[in-house]
Amino acid sequence: MRQKLVAGNWKMHGNLIENQVLLGNLRDSLAGMQNMASAICVPFPYLAQAQSVLAGSVVAWGAQNLSEHAKGAYTGEVSASMLQDFGCRYVIVGHSERRALFGETDEVVAAKFMAAIAAGLIPILCVGETLSEREADAAEAVIARQLDAVLKIAGMAGIARSVLAYEPVWAIGTGKTASPEQAQAVHAFIRQKLAAQDADIANRLVIQYGGSVKAANAAELFSQPDIDGGLIGGASLVADEFIAICKAAQS
Numbered sequence: 001m002r003q004k005l006v007a008g009n010w011k012m013h014g015n016l017i018e019n020q021v022l023l024g025n026l027r028d029s030l031a032g033m034q035n036m037a038s039a040i041c042v043p044f045p046y047l048a049q050a051q052s053v054l055a056g057s058v059v060a061w062g063a064q065n066l067s068e069h070a071k072g073a074y075t076g077e078v079s080a081s082m083l084q085d086f087g088c089r090y091v092i093v094g095h096s097e098r099r100a101l102f103g104e105t106d107e108v109v110a111a112k113f114m115a116a117i118a119a120g121l122i123p124i125l126c127v128g129e130t131l132s133e134r135e136a137d138a139a140e141a142v143i144a145r146q147l148d149a150v151l152k153i154a155g156m157a158g159i160a161r162s163v164l165a166y167e168p169v170w171a172i173g174t175g176k177t178a179s180p181e182q183a184q185a186v187h188a189f190i191r192q193k194l195a196a197q198d199a200d201i202a203n204r205l206v207i208q209y210g211g212s213v214k215a216a217n218a219a220e221l222f223s224q225p226d227i228d229g230g231l232i233g234g235a236s237l238v239a240d241e242f243i244a245i246c247k248a249a250q251s
């Protein structure tokens with residue numbers, strides 16, 4: 001039985017004062033949660049703050065990106081070992097905004113995935129199709145291509161140490177959630193594709209759904225057999241919403 005994981009992705013939001021209130025609220029409100037796991041992925045400058053507020057609580061923390069390089073002359077980049085220094089458990093890899101806005105190719109995403117694994121971090125690998133790809137009936141082909149790039153260098157042993165997130169690009173920040181049936185169909189496709197290589201690892205893999213998840217739709221999404229929690233953008237900035245989504249992951 002897989003335990004659901006609800007992870008917040010704050011994206012480029014927050015400041016020291018507001019974070020202190022939000023993180024403290026989450027730490028206290030989620031303390032009693034059972035049979036689910038939670039995490040918050042904050043912007044790099046706030047990792048120390050997340051660590052100081054959340055250390056010792058049930059809420060883990062992580063980053064939203066990392067360099068594929070271990071160290072060196074890469075101005076502005078942040079390495080996996082730096083994230084480890086701040087107690088990160090998770091790091092989001094290959095978010096569609098990184099792919100679309102910052103030119104991250106499937107190969108770069110795969111290299112980042114490996115860098116995270118090598119440092120003992122758990123990559124949350126995002127995959128998902130754009131609206132035009134869905135309309136062209138290419139969703140599965142796109143997701144297979146994104147997965148294959150990672151499988152090629154990480155293998156199923158790498159996948160076993162990761163979390164996957166299916167995030168249809170057309171559902172991110174748009175208020176258009178994939179229907180539970182649409183999301184379930186893609187989650188089942190991903191699990192079956194991986195099961196062809198290793199059924200046991202595929203069966204144990206946590207596959208989150210992301211894209212306009214809210215308190216109002218979380219329970220229905222999470223009731224699908226292959227949806228193991230969510231990667232939450234906008235609603236992770238609102239304590240009551242995020243807490244309600246975590247509660248929905250308990251049942």
Ligand code: 13P
Pocket residue numbers: 009095167171172173174175210211212213231232233234235
């Ligand atoms: P929203 O929940 O704001 O749609 O964002 C989803 C997302 O991109 C999480 O990584």
